[in-house]
Amino acid sequence: MRRRRVRPPLLIGAAIAGIVVVAALVSLAFDPYEVTRPVIVDRFLRPSLAHPLGTDHNGRDVFLMTLLGARSALYVALVSVLVGAAVGVPAGLFAAARGGVPGEAAMRAGDILFAFPALVTAAMIAAVFGPSATGAALAIGVFNVPVFARLARAGGLALMGRDFILAARLAGKRMPRVVAEHVLPNVAGVLVVEGATLTGFGILAEAGLSFVGLGTQSPMPSWGRMLYETQTMIPLAPHLVLPGVVVIVAVIGFNMLGDGINDALDPRLGPA
Amino acid sequence: MPLLAVERLAVAIGGTPVLEDVSLALEPGRVLGLVGESGSGKSMTALAVMGLLPPGAVATGSIRLAGRELVGLPERAWTGVRGGAVGLVFQEPMTALNPLMTISAQVAEAVVRHTRHPRRTALLDARALLARVGLPEADVPASRYPHQLSGGQRQRVVIAMAIAARPRLLIADEPTSALDVLVQAEILDLLGTIVREDGTAMILVSHDLGVVAGLADAIAVMERGRIVETGPAPQILTSTAYPHTRRLIAAARLPAEPKIAPVKQGVPLVEARDLVRAYPLRRAGLLAPRRSLRAVDGVSFDVRPGESVGLVGASGSGKSTLARLVLGLDRPDAGTVRVAGLDPAAPHRRARAGRLVQAVFQDPASSFDPRHRVGRIVAEPLHTLNEVGPAERRDRAAAALARVGLGPEALDRYPHEFSGGQRQRIAIARAIIVEPKLVVADEPVSALDVSLRGQILDLLADLGARLGIAYLFISHDLAVVRSVTTRVMVMQAGRVVESGSTGRVLAAPEHPYTRLLVARAPDIDAVLARRRAAAP
Numbered sequence: 001m002r003r004r005r006v007r008p009p010l011l012i013g014a015a016i017a018g019i020v021v022v023a024a025l026v027s028l029a030f031d032p033y034e035v036t037r038p039v040i041v042d043r044f045l046r047p048s049l050a051h052p053l054g055t056d057h058n059g060r061d062v063f064l065m066t067l068l069g070a071r072s073a074l075y076v077a078l079v080s081v082l083v084g085a086a087v088g089v090p091a092g093l094f095a096a097a098r099g100g101v102p103g104e105a106a107m108r109a110g111d112i113l114f115a116f117p118a119l120v121t122a123a124m125i126a127a128v129f130g131p132s133a134t135g136a137a138l139a140i141g142v143f144n145v146p147v148f149a150r151l152a153r154a155g156g157l158a159l160m161g162r163d164f165i166l167a168a169r170l171a172g173k174r175m176p177r178v179v180a181e182h183v184l185p186n187v188a189g190v191l192v193v194e195g196a197t198l199t200g201f202g203i204l205a206e207a208g209l210s211f212v213g214l215g216t217q218s219p220m221p222s223w224g225r226m227l228y229e230t231q232t233m234i235p236l237a238p239h240l241v242l243p244g245v246v247v248i249v250a251v252i253g254f255n256m257l258g259d260g261i262n263d264a265l266d267p268r269l270g271p272a
Numbered sequence: 273m274p275l276l277a278v279e280r281l282a283v284a285i286g287g288t289p290v291l292e293d294v295s296l297a298l299e300p301g302r303v304l305g306l307v308g309e310s311g312s313g314k315s316m317t318a319l320a321v322m323g324l325l326p327p328g329a330v331a332t333g334s335i336r337l338a339g340r341e342l343v344g345l346p347e348r349a350w351t352g353v354r355g356g357a358v359g360l361v362f363q364e365p366m367t368a369l370n371p372l373m374t375i376s377a378q379v380a381e382a383v384v385r386h387t388r389h390p391r392r393t394a395l396l397d398a399r400a401l402l403a404r405v406g407l408p409e410a411d412v413p414a415s416r417y418p419h420q421l422s423g424g425q426r427q428r429v430v431i432a433m434a435i436a437a438r439p440r441l442l443i444a445d446e447p448t449s450a451l452d453v454l455v456q457a458e459i460l461d462l463l464g465t466i467v468r469e470d471g472t473a474m475i476l477v478s479h480d481l482g483v484v485a486g487l488a489d490a491i492a493v494m495e496r497g498r499i500v501e502t503g504p505a506p507q508i509l510t511s512t513a514y515p516h517t518r519r520l521i522a523a524a525r526l527p528a529e530p531k532i533a534p535v536k537q538g539v540p541l542v543e544a545r546d547l548v549r550a551y552p553l554r555r556a557g558l559l560a561p562r563r564s565l566r567a568v569d570g571v572s573f574d575v576r577p578g579e580s581v582g583l584v585g586a587s588g589s590g591k592s593t594l595a596r597l598v599l600g601l602d603r604p605d606a607g608t609v610r611v612a613g614l615d616p617a618a619p620h621r622r623a624r625a626g627r628l629v630q631a632v633f634q635d636p637a638s639s640f641d642p643r644h645r646v647g648r649i650v651a652e653p654l655h656t657l658n659e660v661g662p663a664e665r666r667d668r669a670a671a672a673l674a675r676v677g678l679g680p681e682a683l684d685r686y687p688h689e690f691s692g693g694q695r696q697r698i699a700i701a702r703a704i705i706v707e708p709k710l711v712v713a714d715e716p717v718s719a720l721d722v723s724l725r726g727q728i729l730d731l732l733a734d735l736g737a738r739l740g741i742a743y744l745f746i747s748h749d750l751a752v753v754r755s756v757t758t759r760v761m762v763m764q765a766g767r768v769v770e771s772g773s774t775g776r777v778l779a780a781p782e783h784p785y786t787r788l789l790v791a792r793a794p795d796i797d798a799v800l801a802r803r804r805a806a807a808p
Contacts, residue, residue, distance in 0.1 A: 163633035164641045164649075166601055167702065170631055172656040182641050 010260025016253025017196070020203075024074045027067035035064040036219040044237045054239040056230055060221075062239060066246055069223040072133060072216040073250065076209075077202025079137035081195050084144020089191060092149035093179050096156025107153065110146035117143070119208065126214045133206075133222075136215040140205045144198055151194055155187030189265040193258045200254030207247045223247050273339065275300045275473050276321070276441055281333035281343075283320055291316050291497045294333070298490075300440065301471040303464075305488030305505065307481055307520060309721050310692065313497040314477050318445050321475070322360060323350040338440060356386045359434030359472075361463075363446040365426035369418040375429045376402065376414030379436060386437030401432040405462060423587065424455035428462065435466060442466070442474040448483060452587045452748035457792035460487055479721045482524040482794030485509055486802070493517045509800060523723040524796050540574035541709055541742050542598060546607035547571045549593050567593040568604070569766035577709060580736060580743040582753035582774060584789065585763035591746045594763070595712050598744060599631055612709060627656065630703035632732075634715035636695035640687040646673075646698055647683035653706045672701040676731060693724035697731070704735055711736075712744045717752060729756050751793050754778055762786045 042059035045051050053063040091110065095103035122139035129135055159165060159182070168178045203223075209215035210224030218225070223243040230240040274297040283291040291313050298304050308314045319325050321335055323345060335342040337357060345353070354360065362368045370378055379398035384391050399414055405428040407414075418426055427447060434442060444463060448456035464487050467474050478484050484491060485505065492502040493516065501514045512518060550564040567590045575581050583591045596602040597609050600616025609616065612628050630653060633639045640649050650669040654660050660668070670680040676697040687695055696716060703711050713732065717725040733756045736743055747753050753760055754774055761771040762783065770783040781787040 163635060163639040166599075166633070167631065167639065168641075168652060169601060170599060170629070171653040172627075173652075185643050186641070 007263055009256045013253050013257030013260045017257050020070050020250050023067045023070035027071050035061050056240055057233055065221040068221040072222040073203045073206050076133055076137040076206035077199045080140035080144055080202045081198050083141025084148045088145040088148025089152045092152025093156050095153045096160055097175050097179050110149045114146040122209050122214050131214045133216040136209045140202050151190055155190055156183050159183050159186055193262040196254055197258035200251040204251045274298055275338055277336045279334040283329055283331045285329045294499055298473045300473050302489045303467055303474045303476055303487050305484030305491040306475055306477045307484050308494035309723050312494040314494045315445055318443050318477050322354055356437050357440050359439035359442045361430055361434050361444040361447045363449050365430045368430050371418055374415050379432045382433040382436035401436055405432045423451050427459050442472050445477040454586050454792050481520050482796050485796050485799040523726055538576045541577045542575035542611050544609045545572050547597055547604045548606040549604050566766050571768055575742050578740045578742050580757045582757035582760035583746045584750055584753055589763040590766040591763050592714055595714050595746055599712055627706045628708055629710045630708040632699045632703050632713045632716045635719050636692050639699045646685055650702045650705055672705040676701045692720055696728050710742045714746045750789050
């Protein structure tokens with residue numbers, strides 16, 4: 001047996017995703033400046049030992065703000081993925097197992113959801129309930145539902161005709177149990193891959209929604225709102241562009257993680 | 273000078289030799305049968321001649337095609353050989369065809385790539401080729417896509433592509449293994465006609481001597497990467513002294529005597545009455561009437577306890593649909609089926625029915641959840657017995673495995689670690705663990721090498737006798753059914769056209785369709801008799 005070589009994209013993606021998660025965790029415990037409180041006298045400080053990435057127009061530490069921003073980004077991204085998976089995967093598996101009119105109906109309902117862009121949905125939720133991070137997460141999550149549903153259905157359909165599903169039914173197992181024992185574990189791989197990729201998308205969407213004021217609310221920092229607040233001051237203090245760079249790197253990182261897991265799971269690609 | 277001369281060919285993958293000292297010679301217009309069990313190196317030999325060895329494989333020795341050395345040829349040069357001087361026919365026609373191209377376009381592409389004909393006339397050439405392989409425009413429009421054809425028709429398209437460039441050598445690797453008996457005979461006839469008319473040489477690779485016997489002029493027998501015997505076909509088939517070859521011949525010649533005693537008495541275990549199962553077909557147009565395909569069309573039969581009944585027919589005759597009805601995996605549109613008085617498809621009865629009826633499926637690769645270990649797989653039917661704890665499950669799984677000849681160490685391994693024959697044993701262990709009254713065996717040996725068929729059939733017959741299991745034994749091959757059933761039903765287009773004792777139906781078939789099935793079964797003795805009659 002040849003050992004599978006871990007491919008660079010998986011390593012890089014996992015490292016970036018790991019850094020984002022660690023940053024969010026660190027922000028929970030490490031806050032020496034009470035960072036969300038403005039200290040106007042310290043504004044626009046260049047990077048120094050006290051403020052490794054300088055301060056913004058309100059004198060807040062950019063490094064610590066960015067750490068806190070990771071928390072907002074991950075919160076919205078993970079909730080959106082969990083919402084999407086929690087609704088989409090059962091719906092997709094139901095459509096695959098049941099087929100016929102109920103299955104079709106479930107999938108068409110997903111198509112209707114798919115027709116609303118996440119940003120529009122978020123704007124609607126914000127208009128009704130007021131803007132919030134959770135609202136943004138739900139809006140993006142709604143958009144994720146049909147993505148997971150389609151994946152789960154496609155994977156499920158490919159398995160439903162296999163003889164081991166028939167054997168499980170012959171053993172007297174009811175359909176929900178057959179799906180839980182035999183179908184879900186066999187499609188879990190693709191779902192995890194999609195989850196990683198959609199987490200990246202969720203981070204981007206959170207930044208976008210917060211940029212237009214529909215996402216994470218003040219005083220909790222968010223990468224998107226940090227960029228919005230400081231966009232006119234970047235010529236003055238170039239270090240304030242950091243949140244934008246962080247968003248790009250995080251999105252690419254989660255995408256690479258998804259692709260890397262996909263390659264690692266797909267035996268056809270094998271070691272090159 | 274022979275057309276193809278392979279001398280001392282050796283192939284190693286990652287330092288492990290897979291072929292050693294293989295030498296072959298083939299004259300134009302002759303057919304070489306390359307036979308052996310799975311893993312004997314016959315396909316690897318064919319791949320080497322086609323320059324399609326897997327990455328990392330190193331070939332040494334010599335392969336000369338019409339005097340041109342092929343070993344060490346760069347990949348660019350191979351493209352002119354493959355499909356040009358050498359035509360290829362693979363086992364699975366669906367994967368050999370592009371699903372998004374019409375059949376005429378695919379054949380035309382092969383014409384354009386390998387001849388100097390312009391694209392305009394290539395389509396006409398393609399039509400002619402399709403007509404030649406038995407797909408005339410009138411019957412099968414050239415604008416069809418592969419998925420609209422049957423397996424045999426698809427294989428004909430592949431053959432049309434293979435002969436598009438008028439190759440001097442055809443390589444057919446298990447060209448009929450995915451096809452049923454009647455279609456197999458037709459495809460072999462077609463290949464024979466091409467060889468005769470074009471003077472093409474052909475290498476016919478198969479695990480089944482019965483397939484090779486009818487066409488081959490010479491036969492080379494392979495075992496563990498070497499050619500162990502080679503010679504003129506009649507000589508090899510009738511008077512070989514080599515034990516491995518004798519085993520292969522014995523395997524292709526299934527025992528004629530049933531090993532199961534007929535059962536007369538008893539209340540029927542399975543009662544099927546006027547079963548109908550129809551599938552709606554897509555409407556031809558918006559206002560066209562909705563039509564349906566009657567896959568099972570008014571079938572009635574009984575199976576008595578401990579009795580073994582065969583169900584024979586070509587693919588698409590409805591046998592598998594009938595099996596699903598008996599298993600309760602599908603519901604009939606009309607008619608009833610009862611197993612021990614129960615409706616197998618009634619949800620609240622499933623638990624009990626599951627202990628009465630089990631199944632062994634055709635494809636050992638798709639029979640098991642790849643993520644479960646064998647112990648869990650075999651014990652799955654125990655699921656309905658709540659009183660059976662984990663330790664007892666394991667014991668019973670081990671006992672079931674022992675019954676099929678596998679040791680307890682198999683419990684903790686994964687199905688992909690086993691060979692095809694072993695996997696089919698695991699499938700049988702799963703079926704018998706609840707000691708069912710009826711086992712539906714749907715083509716249980718057609719995915720296996722002929723050399724394994726006999727073993728699995730013996731095992732089934734033996735378990736049936738010892739555990740008092742009744743079988744509904746489904747196969748497209750009458751010869752397979754012969755050794756394990758006492759009664760047989762022949763299905764055609766959803767109906768049972770003939771039924772009776774297996775011996776009588778095989779010896780004196782009454783329905784023309786049955787007669788055809790009997791006549792076209794690949795049977796070494798029949799082939800030899802035909803060859804003797806044809807010999808001058």
